[in-house]
Amino acid sequence: MNKEEKAALYGLLAEFNTPDELVNAAKKTYDAGYRQIDAYSPYPIEEAAEAIGFHKNAVPLITLCAGIMGGLTGFGMQVFMNLYHYPLNIGGRPHYSWPSFIPITFELTVLFAAFTGAISMLVLNGLPMPYHPLFNVERFSRATQDKFFLCIESADPKFDLAETRKFLNALNPSEVFDVEP
Amino acid sequence: MAVAELDKQYTYDEKGEIVVVEPGHTFESVTGAITGVVLTPPEKTPKGWIFGFFIAFSILQLLMVSVAWLIYRGVGIWGINVPIGWGFDIVNFVWWIGIGHAGTLISAILLLFKQQWRTSINRFAEAMTLFAVACAAMFPLLHTGRPWYAAYFLLPQHNTLALWFPQFRSPLMWDVFAVSTYGSVSLLFWYIGLVPDLASIRDRAKNQYVKILTGMFALGWRGSARHWARYETIYTILAGLSTPLVLSVHTIVSFDFAVGIIPGWHSTVFPPYFVAGAVYSGFAMVLTLMIPMRYFYKMEDFITTRHLENMAKITLVTGSIVAYAYLTEIFYAWYSGSEFEWYMMKNRIFGPYRAMYWMLILCNVITPQLLWSQKIRRNVPVLFVIAIIVNIGMWLERYVIVVVSLTRDFLPSSWGMFSGTIWDWGLYIGTIGLFLTLIFLFMRLIPMISVFEVKMLLPQAKLKESHHHE
Numbered sequence A: 001m002n003k004e005e006k007a008a009l010y011g012l013l014a015e016f017n018t019p020d021e022l023v024n025a026a027k028k029t030y031d032a033g034y035r036q037i038d039a040y041s042p043y044p045i046e047e048a049a050e051a052i053g054f055h056k057n058a059v060p061l062i063t064l065c066a067g068i069m070g071g072l073t074g075f076g077m078q079v080f081m082n083l084y085h086y087p088l089n090i091g092g093r094p095h096y097s098w099p100s101f102i103p104i105t106f107e108l109t110v111l112f113a114a115f116t117g118a119i120s121m122l123v124l125n126g127l128p129m130p131y132h133p134l135f136n137v138e139r140f141s142r143a144t145q146d147k148f149f150l151c152i153e154s155a156d157p158k159f160d161l162a163e164t165r166k167f168l169n170a171l172n173p174s175e176v177f178d179v180e181p
Numbered sequence B: 001m002a003v004a005e006l007d008k009q010y011t012y013d014e015k016g017e018i019v020v021v022e023p024g025h026t027f028e029s030v031t032g033a034i035t036g037v038v039l040t041p042p043e044k045t046p047k048g049w050i051f052g053f054f055i056a057f058s059i060l061q062l063l064m065v066s067v068a069w070l071i072y073r074g075v076g077i078w079g080i081n082v083p084i085g086w087g088f089d090i091v092n093f094v095w096w097i098g099i100g101h102a103g104t105l106i107s108a109i110l111l112l113f114k115q116q117w118r119t120s121i122n123r124f125a126e127a128m129t130l131f132a133v134a135c136a137a138m139f140p141l142l143h144t145g146r147p148w149y150a151a152y153f154l155l156p157q158h159n160t161l162a163l164w165f166p167q168f169r170s171p172l173m174w175d176v177f178a179v180s181t182y183g184s185v186s187l188l189f190w191y192i193g194l195v196p197d198l199a200s201i202r203d204r205a206k207n208q209y210v211k212i213l214t215g216m217f218a219l220g221w222r223g224s225a226r227h228w229a230r231y232e233t234i235y236t237i238l239a240g241l242s243t244p245l246v247l248s249v250h251t252i253v254s255f256d257f258a259v260g261i262i263p264g265w266h267s268t269v270f271p272p273y274f275v276a277g278a279v280y281s282g283f284a285m286v287l288t289l290m291i292p293m294r295y296f297y298k299m300e301d302f303i304t305t306r307h308l309e310n311m312a313k314i315t316l317v318t319g320s321i322v323a324y325a326y327l328t329e330i331f332y333a334w335y336s337g338s339e340f341e342w343y344m345m346k347n348r349i350f351g352p353y354r355a356m357y358w359m360l361i362l363c364n365v366i367t368p369q370l371l372w373s374q375k376i377r378r379n380v381p382v383l384f385v386i387a388i389i390v391n392i393g394m395w396l397e398r399y400v401i402v403v404v405s406l407t408r409d410f411l412p413s414s415w416g417m418f419s420g421t422i423w424d425w426g427l428y429i430g431t432i433g434l435f436l437t438l439i440f441l442f443m444r445l446i447p448m449i450s451v452f453e454v455k456m457l458l459p460q461a462k463l464k465e466s467h468h469h470e
Helices: A003-008 A019-031 A046-051 A059-085 A098-124 A138-144 A161-170 B002-008 B027-039 B047-073 B088-112 B116-142 B147-154 B171-204 B208-218 B225-258 B270-296 B305-335 B339-350 B354-372 B380-407 B422-445 B451-457
Strands: A011-016 A037-040 A148-153 A175-179
Touching: A011 A019, A011 A138, A011 A161, A019 A037, A019 A046, A019 A148, A037 A046, A037 B225, A046 B225, A059 A098, A059 B225, A098 B171, A098 B225, A138 A148, A138 A175, A138 B171, A148 A161, A161 A175, B027 B171, B027 B422, B027 B451, B047 B422, B088 B116, B088 B171, B088 B225, B088 B270, B088 B380, B088 B422, B116 B147, B116 B171, B116 B270, B116 B305, B116 B422, B116 B451, B171 B208, B171 B225, B171 B451, B225 B270, B225 B380, B270 B305, B270 B380, B305 B339, B305 B354, B305 B380, B339 B354, B339 B380, B354 B380
Parallel strands: none
Antiparallel strands: A011 A148, A011 A175, A037 A148
């Protein structure tokens, strides 16, 4: 395999008709040693992510940390304002009346966790991404409708145009496409 | 009636329950049926939609006039006085925010409980939540009379008038945080749910402008397995976060009353009672909107009789909780031994506002008992009428709590009466116009049923072989 060939294509894309075909093909591809692969489906298929070797993601941990940060921010903000920066004596009530700080603390916990979690999902997924080589394949528009796709990217060390094409064809797809970069 | 005839032909699944998606659909037909409404070219917009939108938009003008006159003249144009300082504005606020709760309940709590029937109604219900919260949020701002000053005393900001002015020990402050968090997290949840469907529309659109616009909001979504895995994680987490959030919001709204000392407000039953009432009115509103929508857009394949029946059951359950809370309130008033509490209760039932109270009992307690009958739960037109009656009943409930308690407090010298003026009604009906206008725009511009989630319900979406890694 020469370098120009590798740079010429983003990868090879195989189209399947059913989720079972996709998951089987993804598994075989992973077992054959390919790692720079991805499966595309119109709805989430847990088994497809597992088949391409994607088991864990960082979203829950990030969300938890953000939630804790939000709680501390909410409580800290009220304590800072009411105890240190601008203490107001209202009817002789204690400045540090922590039970009345709980609702706002809770709300900020949820607010921080939800937004950070959702944004982390987008960032980890590399979204927003207005241009992607896969959109060059006209048929790929069916990935959000009713078809299932498997892509082996040319960045994979094992990628070899002729070999990989042969390999994908052996998986029995309805068609294999070249993905222009 | 065409609707009644259609609903006579139920389809049952192998467990003997009515199906959640009618059989015979493919991935393609689902996508086509739902996105087809959005992708209809402007000149082919259904006449019914144009007519409905025109009416809703006309009612919206009432809001514009009422708000303009309010800001010009001040809150004196309303019926509020001393001692009844909270009138229609707070009644409407609590009513609208309650309606919003069904959306979050359907999208979050039922998702966590893996209730598949929620799938084809969650998008619509969430949109309803957002619009209801938008209507609700307007009232606390407007009832200050000077909404442009609200930032000074509602937001924790370091300004030149006073440092950190907000009083964090006040339930009214908690409200600001609760409602704004609720509104923004609901919007986020809704938008994240929309991204894959917007990608579907982007890929189907023939019109270049539609393609660019939906493409922008779809963020380049392409359905990668890695993306889906993270997506599903955050979607479930957001549901888990929204569940306590939705309970907290109406709990805090009830604190607005319960932390006060006025007889009739000072009750520990308020938080769960308000939450149940919110879910009750919310489900009634979902039914009110969804029954005509599924009829006009022929969505009976996705919003089946089973959906309507399940929603009717939840309405019945929450209605019963509300009825129980009414009894509890009477018992508390008597058992507390406080003569003011007991007088308030007698005044509520037999006093000058008794008509409101008995109407409320008729709408909220007696009417929903019809839903015990399966025949009525499956009779769509009757269900529609019951839903509207429940909506009216819940508005009356808030009216009775807010206004009647304020008319009679401890001292006869500070008793008074209240009735809404034309501007009170104008503002209230105006927000209904705003709500309906937004609903009409939503139905036309955004897929009203979650396409990718309905696809997951189709039999061909399930894997036939087991694919577990060793």
